Amino acid sequence: MAQGTYVEKSFERDTNYITDRIAADGEWPVEAGRYRLIAARACPWANRTIIVRRLLGLEDAISLGLAGPTHDSDSWTFDLDPGEVDPVLQIPRLKDAYLERFPDYPRGITVPAIVDVPTGEVVTNDFAQITLDFETEWTEFFREGAPDLWPQDLREEMEPVMHRIYTEVNNGVYRCGFAGEQEAYDKAYDRLFTALDWLEERLAGQRYLMGDTITEADVRLFTTLARFDPVYHGHFKCNRSKLTEMPVLWAYARDLFQTPGFGDTTDFTQIKEHYYVVHTDVNPTQIVPKGPDLAGWATPHGREKLGGRPFGDGTPPGPPPEAERVPTKDNPLVGPDGMVQVEA
Template identity: 80%
Template sequence: MAQGTYVEKTYERDTTYIEDRITVDGADGWPVEAGRYRLVVARACPWANRAIIVRRLLGLEQALSMGVCGPTHDADSWTFDLDPGGVDPVLRIPRIKDAYLKRFPDYPRGITVPAIVDVPSGEVVTNDFAQITLDLSTQWTAHHREGAPDLYPEALRDEMDEVMHRVYTEVNNGVYRCGFAGEQEAYDAAYDRLFVALDWLSERLESRRYLMGESITEADVRLFTTLARFDPVYHGHFKCNRSKLSEMPVLWAYARDLFQTPGFGDTIDFVHIKSHYYEVHRDVNPTGVVPKGPDLSGWLTSHGREALGGKPFGDGTPPGPVASGEEIPAAHGVNP
């Protein structure tokens, strides 16, 4: 299959998304309605992984179905190659691009996940990944499970928005700025920015269990999906190699704490993650060879973060078991 190109002199992410929102009042023409929409994700993608985690933490599995694309894609689109016949069983399409073109026949931008599709019409509603998860927290409350955590507390939103903005620009997107830099100067600057931010996060988390204090919020979800991919792909493939996550004591303990919390580690498919980055980014890794390492067993070791106190889910409770059919294969996760 023909692969896309990713390396640029100085990498700049296209941040123009379909900004329609699914809301209680349906102001954009898309009212919240259980069973009407399908969340399309790829477990390899950190942006989609956010939506998978938030959907699970809030208990929205019955209200919002989920379609899962395979870890690799061509220059054209993510595909449903994990499903029988290579077709999503609900949307009845082989690639998510079909839902984009159903609504926008001349859609000019990248075909991205996560995306939410209106099942009756087969049309994409939104791919605005940052807003999707916030709306799952604030607009879908009628369908939250009993004991669902408040991932976007009103009292913390101003500070949270600032923290999440820095996490996004310097870390979530910072690793890509390193990995796709086509010139030394651009790479050097990106590398320095990334590790300045990781040092800031280490300092912030040294005395507090989670980014916003005593309980998990959306900010932790957003940082976690990058940290989970750091040693398997970003350290080597994206040249973010000052130190591995496992060599940054505070962040490594924090990441293990989250990984061992229901709703986080049980969404991580390391086989999909490595397959996607090493096989798809052929202008970064021309051979497409996927490394066997690193050793992932450390994710299950004791982290000691309980000593900082706090309650992971605030006044809520952990989510139950992973929904049937959505489990990560044992060989794709971390084996004790």
């Protein structure tokens, strides 16, 4: 998840991914039931794929395997499943799928990853491309009313917005948290909050990042915002402001959280357990904080006054499949049907 190196005591993410794509006319053809998405609810990069899969209604076409929130230096593991083995792939560690294809795989074992079920081989772990391919290559299997998250007429404008969100926010919190010296941390901190201030201004007059409807850009920002107060503010020293102290972003984040597909895929318990237990260099005691209070996520956000239609000409997804629902104990704002319970 946070695979990277330190250059002059600053964190540089390893972006050398397996770039194979599943495409209608590619080496790995689009085929319902053939592939398994391996994710972890704790990981923001993997959480994106879970959200997009749900928004588009691809649950029946692409199965979902969930690794537990903690892992060692070797691999993500399937410790949430009976016998600690993925029930479809029949492997205890995600690393096994990587080694099945690349016996000498030299890099970190990351989620999300897509595995070819018949061969047990990893196909790709290129998280940024995975969701774009869901949105463009899997259209045959979309649910009725699926939104257009990667609209053709907005892509030229979306790309620089998403790039800035990635470099300054998604990855920016990691540069703060894993800085190896004061100067590197100070620079990372300033870059992060400069970008968050830009987002406060951008979203003050429009409901979503690209205007009136939810797009891929909103998915990419949301997973960092959801982790900001529980993890990044304290654990990664991103402490100029809490999310709850940035009024526009806090209202925007609540708006998304209360939208089907976002809050109902967010597991706050696993998020905190992952960061505070796995990052022993940052948190050597592995103590997981009890807070923060999550009740605010269900409160009215007031963003409706900006207009817009979250799903454009589409419709929201229904309740998540029972087997994929976030346990209420992990997200107390989720009801027995797996949907977020919004405060009246």
